[in-house]
Amino acid sequence: MKTKYAVIALVLLALILTGCASTKVQDAPAPARPVIIGAEGIPQPEWVYKTISTQDVHFETGYGKMSDKQNSIKRATVEAKNKIAAWVSTTVKEVVVTYVNDAGSGDNRQALDAMEVISQQVAEATLSGVTTEEIWVDAEGAVWVLCSIPMANIEKNFEPAADAVAEAFVESDAAAAANAKMKDAFANLLKGAM
């Protein structure tokens, strides 16, 4: 009986002790970043030094330091919009190059020329709905802006160009008709020979 109680007591003790055991591995503390206060008493936001990315919205930052705040905002937004335009341009070129490779028309000079023209047109196409989400003024009076553009707007701009690219690689009706006539001519010739 005594042994029974001793076993139960040992099991309980073991359970208590295992309950207290901690398997949690502590994360290494992140290096403390000094808090930078801007000219208007607002701490430096994270987006000034860290890229923000989401699946549905593309963000870019812009910086401007001019003679007054108004012009600084203008310059900062101009720079951010230019970054967005550059990003769109690169993305468009990548998409078009991939399409050409997938279409197996990499050696087709005419197709490559068409691709170049179209990608240039899209790269220079207008950006729609660029919004300034946040503004921060640093201690020197320079302005930082965070601008965004919905991916849906960029996709909408892609549509006409995508159609044009696809068109450049599809045989025209006239070519198809000529092709059919050529086949007919061959067929008739073959009939005559037989």
Place this chain on the structure above:
Amino acid sequence: MAAKSGHVLLSLLILLAFSSCATVGRGGGSDVLASLDVSKYPGNVYVGISGPYSTKERMVEEAILSAAKSIHLNQAIALDSRLVTSYHSSVGLTSFAVDEAAYFDDTAMAQTIEALKVLSVQFDEQAGAVVLVAYPEQKEQKRIYQSIYDDQGRPTWLKTYPKVEGYRFGIGSAKRYYFLNDSLEAADFAAAQNLLDLKTDHALSVEKVSTHDEVMQRDLYQAQRGLLSGFTILARYYDKETQTYWSLASCYE
């Protein structure tokens, strides 16, 4: 033409009716702005100023026209902005040129003036005629924002943009012009352009980077345009130290 002469006649009648109760102010820039403050009135009340003219008749006419213009700007304002900047790696920014424009539809101006209800007419040395009008065809809505002032008596919107659901805000400034109405118009215009800078319907950006004799040159051309609706000047401020006029504008999101 008939509508134009009709609005002149209407202006003259208004002038005759109100000239007896007119007051002449002699205050400075900020005092004049107090007489232009319509924040305690509903959203369908507009103020118009003329600037100095040789006759009171002309001043009232111009002030009414100015108020009617604000109503049309509220309905729709189209903005256009083109900017060219050049940067040299050896000397920094060499140019930052901006060409900006704003357009509004004034075809129904005569009908708008006919519909106006004049609330008060005042005369001021700097502002000329200050006319307060109500536009009954617009709903009497509460103003979306009232200025809050800091310890120095400066409105807080100079530092941080107000946030109100469904609206966007823009701030504009202009150095003092010879005539008050020109200063205010320039500040209002800058606020409208600021709204465009902060949210652009369409923007085109073209950048050219070249290198000559180890000096990098970067030229950037950017054009943008937008159509704002509900454009309203909510508040103004005059900074005596820098002799700068500030305007806070809003429009629908």
